[in-house]
Amino acid sequence: MxxxxxxxxxxxxxxxxxxxxxxxxxxxxxxxxxxLEETKGKLKFSLSKVALVRFNPFKEIGSNQSFSVALLNHHHDGVIITSHFGRETNRVYAKQVIKGKAEHQLSEEEEEALQQAMGSK
Known part of the structure; x- marks a missing residue:
């Protein structure tokens, strides 16, 4: 001791x-x-803000198997990945985010995931 x-x-x-x-x-x-300062600088570019929103885009499927996930760094740069689960097919979309703004129009669920991720610490 x-x-x-x-x-x-x-x-x-x-x-x-x-x-x-x-x-x-x-x-x-x-x-x-x-x-330590170098590491802190590098961490600002790592994925540190994540949010997941589950939803049901199709009325014939009974559960929330579809999702949008926002993956962002400290500068709010990253990607939103959305999966639409259907009875016969599954579609996956990726939309780039730069400084909190998407290059493509976002769905309601994607916007919700983006806002949640930007609000996380």
């Missing part, structure tokens, strides 16, 4: 060694901070 206070071979014993050790630790800290 108190391993921190135990003397090891690496424990500095002179003021010069303490200063040297502090410089090494400071360099490590600066490197770690830089890596």
């Amino acid at each position: 108190f391993q921190f206070f135990k003397k090891t071979e690496e424990t500095p014993s002179t003021p010069e060694e303490v200063v040297k050790k502090l410089k090494v630790l400071e360099e490590r800290l600066l490197k770690t901070r830089k890596e």
Whole structure:
């Protein structure tokens, strides 16, 4: 439990060694901070906002097997994927989203998924 206070071979014993050790630790800290900032920047482009809306587009099918899913990054760029499940066929559509706006007209369910995803943190 108190391993921190135990003397090891690496424990500095002179003021010069303490200063040297502090410089090494400071360099490590600066490197770690830089890596953290780089990682935070990259994360803004990863998919971090997701929303799923299930629905029934056809009256003859009794359950909500169709869906729209919005997959966005921090900048609200990404894609909306919609699957319309029918009795004899299944259709899948993908619509690109840039800064929260779709290139193609969105259905009500796609718009709902987009708004939910943009509202998520």
